[in-house]
Amino acid sequence: MDKNLFAKTPPMGWNSYDYYNTAVNEEQIRANADYMAKHLKSYGWEYIVVDIQWYAHGAGTMNDRFQYIPFSCLEMDAFSRLMPEPSRFPSSAGGAGFTPLAEYIHSLGLKFGIHIMRGIPRAAAHQHTTVQNSSLTADMIADPSSICGWNPDMYGVRNILEGQAYYDSLLELYASWGVDFIKCDDICNTNLYREKQYSAEHEVEMLYHAIQKCGREIVLSLSPGPALIDKAWHYEKHANMWRITDDFWDNWTLLKDMFKRCELWQKHVSTGCYPDCDMLPLGYIGKGFDRERITNFTQEEQKTMMTLWCLFGSPLMLGAELTKLDEWTMSLLTKTEILEMLPTENIPGQICRDDKKAIWMAVNDQKKRTYAALFNLSDESQEITITLSELGLGEMSCESRELWTDTDYTITEQKITSVIQPHGCAIYKIQILS
Numbered sequence: 001m002d003k004n005l006f007a008k009t010p011p012m013g014w015n016s017y018d019y020y021n022t023a024v025n026e027e028q029i030r031a032n033a034d035y036m037a038k039h040l041k042s043y044g045w046e047y048i049v050v051d052i053q054w055y056a057h058g059a060g061t062m063n064d065r066f067q068y069i070p071f072s073c074l075e076m077d078a079f080s081r082l083m084p085e086p087s088r089f090p091s092s093a094g095g096a097g098f099t100p101l102a103e104y105i106h107s108l109g110l111k112f113g114i115h116i117m118r119g120i121p122r123a124a125a126h127q128h129t130t131v132q133n134s135s136l137t138a139d140m141i142a143d144p145s146s147i148c149g150w151n152p153d154m155y156g157v158r159n160i161l162e163g164q165a166y167y168d169s170l171l172e173l174y175a176s177w178g179v180d181f182i183k184c185d186d187i188c189n190t191n192l193y194r195e196k197q198y199s200a201e202h203e204v205e206m207l208y209h210a211i212q213k214c215g216r217e218i219v220l221s222l223s224p225g226p227a228l229i230d231k232a233w234h235y236e237k238h239a240n241m242w243r244i245t246d247d248f249w250d251n252w253t254l255l256k257d258m259f260k261r262c263e264l265w266q267k268h269v270s271t272g273c274y275p276d277c278d279m280l281p282l283g284y285i286g287k288g289f290d291r292e293r294i295t296n297f298t299q300e301e302q303k304t305m306m307t308l309w310c311l312f313g314s315p316l317m318l319g320a321e322l323t324k325l326d327e328w329t330m331s332l333l334t335k336t337e338i339l340e341m342l343p344t345e346n347i348p349g350q351i352c353r354d355d356k357k358a359i360w361m362a363v364n365d366q367k368k369r370t371y372a373a374l375f376n377l378s379d380e381s382q383e384i385t386i387t388l389s390e391l392g393l394g395e396m397s398c399e400s401r402e403l404w405t406d407t408d409y410t411i412t413e414q415k416i417t418s419v420i421q422p423h424g425c426a427i428y429k430i431q432i433l434s
Contacts, residue, residue: 001211001212001217002272003208003211003212003220003238003239003240003272004240004270004271004272004273005217005272006217006218006219006240006272007219007240007241007272007274008271008272009044009271009342009343009344010274010313010314010315010316010342010343010344011046011047011181011219011221011240011241011274011315011316011317012044012045012046012047012315012316012317012339012342013036013045013046013047013048013049013111013113013181013316013317013318014032014036014045014047014048014049014317014318014319014320014322015049015051015113015115015183015279015317015318015319016028016029016032016049016050016051017051017052017115017279017319018249018279018281018285018286018319018320019284019285019286019287019288019292019319019320019321020051020060020287020288021060021063021067021287021288021289022051022052022053022056022059022060022067022068022288023059023060023061023088023288024050024051024054024088024288025088025089026088026089026090026091026092026101029048029050029101029105030101030104031322031323032048032321032322032323033048033104033105033108033110034108035322035323035325036048036108036110036322037108037109037110039322039325039330040322040333040334041108041109041110043333043334043336043339044339044342045316045318045333046109046110046111047110047111047112047113047180047181047219047317048105048110048111048112048113049112049113049114049115049181049183049317050098050101050113050114050115051115051183052115052117052151052185053068053153054084054085054088054089054114054115055074055075055076055082055083055084055085056068056069056072056073056074056075056085056153057072057073057074057075057085057087058072058073059072059085059088060288063288063289063290064290067150068150068151068152068153070152071122071123071152073123074121074123074153076121076123076124076129077095077173078129078130079129079130079131079132079169080120080121080124080129080130080131080138080166081132081169081170081173082116082121083095083097084097084098084101089101097173097176097177098112098114098177098178098179099176099177099178102177102178102179103178106178111180111181112177112178112179112180112181113179113180113181113182113183113219114174114179114181114182114183115182115183115184115185116170116182116183116184116185117148117151117153117154117184117185117186118148118154118156118157118184118185118186118187118200118203118207119142119143119146119148119154119155119156119157119186119203120138120141120142120154120155120156120157120166121138121153121154121155122142122152122153122154122155124138124139124142125138125139125141125142125144125155126139131162131165131166131169132165132166132169132172133165133168133169134162134165134166134169135162136162138166140162141157141158141160141162141163141166142155142156142157142158143155143156143157143158146190146199146200147192148185148186148190148192149191149192151185151186154186156199156200156203157203157206159202163202163203163206164206164209164210167203167206167207167209167210168209168210168213168214170210171207171210171211171213171214171218172210172213172214174214174216174218175214175215175216175218178216179216179218180216180217180218180219181218181219181221182207182211182218182219182220182221183221183223184207184220184221184222184223185223185224186200186223186224187200187203187204187207187222187223188222188223188224188225188227188235188242188243189224189225189226189227189228189243191224197228198228198231198234201231201234204222204234204235204238204239205238207220207238208220208237208238208239219240219241220238220239220240220241221239221240221241221242221243221276221315222235222239222241222242222243223243224243224246224247225242225243225244225245225246225276225278226243226244226245226246226261227242227243227244227265227275229264229265232265232268235268235273236268236270236273239273240272240273240274241274241275241276241315242274242275242276243276243278244261244262244264244265244275244276244277244278245257245258245261245277245278247278248277248278248279248281249281250281250285250295250296250297251296252297252301252423255297255301255304255305255423256377256423258277258305258308259308259350259353259358259375259377260353261277262275262277262308262312262314262350262360263350263353265312266312266348266349266350269312269313269344269348270344271344274313274314274315275312275313275314276314276315277308277309277312277314277315278317279317279318279319280305280306280309280316280317280318280319280320281295281297281319281320282295282297282302282318282319282320282329282332282333283295283318283320283321283322283324283325283326283329284320284321284324285319285320285321287321295320298423299328300421300422300423300424300425301423301424302329302332303332303404303424303425304375304423304424304425306332306335306338307338307373307375307404307425307427308360308373308375308425310338310339310341310342311341311346311348311360311362311371311373311427312348312360313342313343313344313346313348316342318333335403335404337401337403337429338403338404338427341362341371345364345365345366345367346362346363346364346369346371347362347363347364348360348361348362349361349362349363351386351390351391353377354377355377355378356376356377356378356382357374357375357376357377357378357382357384358375358377359372359373359374359375359384359386359390360372360373360375361373361391363392368431368432369429369430369431369432370391370392370393370429370430370432371427371428371429371430372386372391372416372427372428372430373425373426373427373428374386374416374418374420374425374426374427374428375420375424375425376420376421376422376423376424376425377423378422379422379423380422381419381420381421381422382419382420383417383418383419383420384417384418384420384426385415385416385417385418386415386416387414387415387416388411388414388415388416389414391430393430393432395414396432396433397432397433398411398430398431398432398433399411399430399431399433400416400428400429400430400431401428401429401431402418402426402427402428403427403428403429404425404426404427409428411430416428
């Protein structure tokens with residue numbers, strides 16, 4: 001199977017983490033899926049992703065002390081594979097796993113995804129449990145010298161044939177459940193090991209090979225970032241998405257820094273291969289972190305984020321509680337002309353960037369169209385200008401439209417000029433007439 005056909009455009013969907021942290025349950029997943037199917041699916045939003053610790057008993061009950069309860073009880077089958085915790089996911093009881101929930105989400109015309117940690121459960125290694133299609137038990141496959149610095153659930157997997165057998169068994173299970181998307185954590189950058197930050201390179205390959213064997217098209221997303229630019233070729237060969245940042249939250253400093261990260265990765269966006277700017281912390285977030293709030297981003301910053309993510313070609317994963325979306329946020333998520341910039345037929349590139357501004361463009365040769373985005377990175381309003389020559393349009397006859405204001409723009413003196421609010425942007429779709 002060609003992995004680049006699994007995600008012909010950057011995946012768009014919702015992930016439970018930003019709102020629910022580790023404690024999301026089946027009822028909440030279904031409610032968000034219902035909302036997406038009714039209000040967002042027609043605009044391209046389609047993935048529903050259950051994030052971290054869906055297998056952990058008591059997850060989220062000790063947030064005053066731990067995000068991840070040290071060595072808590074994990075739901076697991078006879079072959080060392082984690083299973084949904086049944087008190088939170090009742091339909092998984094009796095060994096059904098995520099099959100009933102995935103079937104429900106598929107019935108809505110959506111796709112189903114899960115978060116996993118790389119490796120094999122420590123509990124399985126300590127209990128010497130079996131591994132499907134392997135003569136070795138979990139303790140012989142686990143690598144106790146390979147751990148995650150922030151989550152206590154897993155050991156890494158040794159680079160041996162039996163390690164591949166373990167990953168093959170995982171993907172066989174996930175495919176039987178109907179999983180369409182896997183977000184694998186502690187693998188894109190194993191940042192505990194400063195001397196070897198890509199120490200799980202062989203596990204990326206194992207996941208890739210297991211997906212190839214499983215008989216189901218499953219998008220592979222790698223976390224956390226920052227991804228290593230010298231390993232770009234490896235990400236592109238084996239994964240569909242890879243995080244170019246650590247966890248991204250609603251903070252202007254983090255958003256401004258994303259321009260530098262996108263500049264670094266702009267040449268590595270292609271069909272089926274997407275450097276990932278991380279989730280969109282819009283609407284209501286943070287409830288599972290004991291501080292539910294409306295996003296701290298201003299409306300101008302929210303437009304900047306959506307414009308950059310779409311123009312760059314990043315996957316779009318919402319962090320909001322969908323059932324609480326307001327009219328303003330919905331207007332961002334359903335702005336068709338902004339979302340049309342996502343496909344890789346629109347080739348992105350940065351024209352300039354300094355501490356006060358950034359200018360990006362994307363070219364669509366098929367549609368004879370150019371996009372020009374002017375970003376004000378400063379704390380004051382300012383006028384920003386781009387010439388048609390800088391956009392490669394020279395003396396061409398063009399018509400233009402500013403997409404956020406739905407305003408036709410007359411290009412005079414072969415340049416585009418806009419007065420932009422602090423942390424805001426303007427995005428122009430320029431159609432070549434001759």
